[in-house]
Amino acid sequence: MLKWIGNKQRFAAEIVSFFPQRFGCYYEPFLGSGAVLATLAPKKAVGSDSFHLLIDIWQTLVSDPELLKGWYAERWHEMAVSGKEEAYERIKARYNAEPNGADLLFLCRACYGGVVRFRRADGFMSTPCGVHDPISPMSFNRRVDEWHRRAKHTRIRRADYREVMGEATAGDLVYCDPPYTHSQTILYGAQAFSLADLFDIIADCKKRGVFVALSIDGTKRSGDLFCHVKVPDGLFSREVMVHCGRSMLRRFQLSGRTLETEEVSDRLLLTY
16 A cells, blocks of 8 residues: 555565464554555554654554545546646645645655655655656555455554553564664654664563564675674574565665666564
8 A cells, every 4th residue: 555665565475474373462563564464464453653644644544444545536636637747746845844644645656666755854755756657546445445454453553662562462473674774764763763772672572472573684785785783692583584676765776777786685583
């Protein structure tokens, strides 16, 4: 449904295959596009993020999917009438003047490479219009219906990951997909994120008997750069590499150039 940096849509099924066969409540405290949540389609879940506009979109998906469809259709038709780039710049300017979930939803699908860049100082969204045509309202509506079905048992909250992970109890599962240290500091709020702090929270979850799976930087450029992230000894029981294909962010950075040498793999760390 959403385009978002670090979207796990294409390989969410592989990540889910490493989850425990049985667990209680599922928690995803860095919700983003929610690809893993939607693939898992849990019967009891909490999805959260600190970015309030992202949560506005998710809460609308769960509680009023028809309204979400209307948000997108209105802006798509605005584009159809006045032209893609003119409408995009007008919607982007409107969003920057008064940030809101409805405009952000369309901008995510229409911006260049699906990479929404936020200025650290004030959250200004700066990504130019994409070369592609945004999907039609009919296609978007089908996605909304499917994602609503998959997320209907999820409680969506705006909250810091520390708060949400602190609520998990023995036998619950937490999947963390935080901003990546080598590539995603342009995400809203990601500049202040500390992986060391997250490791402390994961250690506390592990002591309480909570299952935790964590996706972090692995390799870039077909493996000739390994993103060195120091992991506390003994915190995780297993590590697997998940091949992610070509980097969406690098597609934005290398406009007009091929990406054969920009393959990416993530490290999936498991406490169980």
